[in-house]
Amino acid sequence: MPDQPLPASRRRWLRISVRAVLLLVLLIGGLLGWMVRAARIQRDAVAAIEGAGGHVLYDWEWENGYPKNDGPWAPEWLVDRLGIDYFGSVVHVEFSVFSHDMTGVEIEGFEASLRSYRRRFDEALAHVGRLRRLEELELSTSEVTDAGLRHLMGLTTLKKLDLKNTDVTDAGVRELQRALPKLEILL
Numbered sequence: 278m279p280d281q282p283l284p285a286s287r288r289r290w291l292r293i294s295v296r297a298v299l300l301l302v303l304l305i306g307g308l309l310g311w312m313v314r315a316a317r318i319q320r321d322a323v324a325a326i327e328g329a330g331g332h333v334l335y336d337w338e339w340e341n342g343y344p345k346n347d348g349p350w351a352p353e354w355l356v357d358r359l360g361i362d363y364f365g366s367v368v369h370v371e372f373s374v375f376s377h378d379m380t381g382v383e384i385e386g387f388e389a390s391l392r393s394y395r396r397r398f399d400e401a402l403a404h405v406g407r408l409r410r411l412e413e414l415e416l417s418t419s420e421v422t423d424a425g426l427r428h429l430m431g432l433t434t435l436k437k438l439d440l441k442n443t444d445v446t447d448a449g450v451r452e453l454q455r456a457l458p459k460l461e462i463l464l
Contacts, residue, residue: 289302300335307358312339319366319367320360320362322367322404322407322445323362323367325404326370326402326405329401331371331372331374332370332372332406333368334370334456335349335365335366335367336368336410337349337362337365339412349361349364349365350364365406366410367408369411369412370408370414371415395416398422399422399425402426405429405432406429406431408430408432409432411432411434412434413438414429416431417439417442418441418443420443421440421441421444426445426452426453429453433457434461436460438453438461440462440463
């Protein structure tokens, strides 16, 4: 029995369904690419924050200003395989108090070291500025400068910023407050 051509209506349906499948694959690929990119950006930011002495809490660890002991929604084996940054957003960042061992360090050397540390700290804040779902940032008694505050101006979800006992200037705080008028800044 020779192969008979498909009727025109069936060929049209097949052509439309192949187009739909291709479109679906394209959409799924785009969504997965976006998720991978967002997780990589967050992972790099977390590494920079922790490298500068900071600590992060994800959305399942922090709620309404208080820590909680929940875990990510995904199974542990999947989190271990892909990484934590695919399953939550960093919502709280805290930097520890700056401390420096003065043993054997000359005052001039200490001042140079402090300037270097402030530069690294401001660079870490550039990574903090990439955490688009960040809600709270604890910078009290840290080495933040006005230059570091500029990296935070795009954080529209930031609700609370603690700048107690820092060397930021009133001008730096005013500039940040203009950029983020709903932000509560603790001085």
